[in-house]
Amino acid sequence: MGLLTDNTIAYLKQQKEAGIKLFQLFDTWAGNLRREDYEAFVLPYVQKIFKAIKLPSIYYLKELFSFDGPDGKKRAEMLSVCETVNIKDIKTKKAFRESSK
Numbered sequence: 001m002g003l004l005t006d007n008t009i010a011y012l013k014q015q016k017e018a019g020i021k022l023f024q025l026f027d028t029w030a031g032n033l034r035r036e037d038y039e040a041f042v043l044p045y046v047q048k049i050f051k052a053i054k055l056p057s058i059y060y061l062k063e064l065f066s067f068d069g070p071d072g073k074k075r076a077e078m079l080s081v082c083e084t085v086n087i088k089d090i091k092t093k094k095a096f097r098e099s100s101k
Contacts, residue, residue, distance in 0.1 A: 005045040009052045016055060024058035024080065025049060031063020031084070050076050 012023055025046065030038055050057050059076035063084050081087075 001041065001045050005048055008049055012049070012053045012055075016053065020055065022056035022058065023053060024060060025076070026060045028060075028062040030061045031082075 008025075015023065027042070027046070030042065033042065046059070050059070056078070057076040058078040058080050060080040060082075062082045
């Protein structure tokens, strides 16, 4: 996961230099993991990507199990969800970027 994360960051930095104004990270397997596994094996890498790229960001989660982070930290500026999510259940506007506070 570290290698994949580092390569994703390098790629997104090149895209930023080429002129992108925002980016979206797709996570189509997040909903297949237990929350504990997601928090241990995926979340730290996702946070690293969003923290490293200083652009507006969107995080797509398929079969979202929880919008709020386990530690209250937010991770992206926008969230994109699949058809299994009831929009009324989403309680906050910011999703998966660590708060700078």
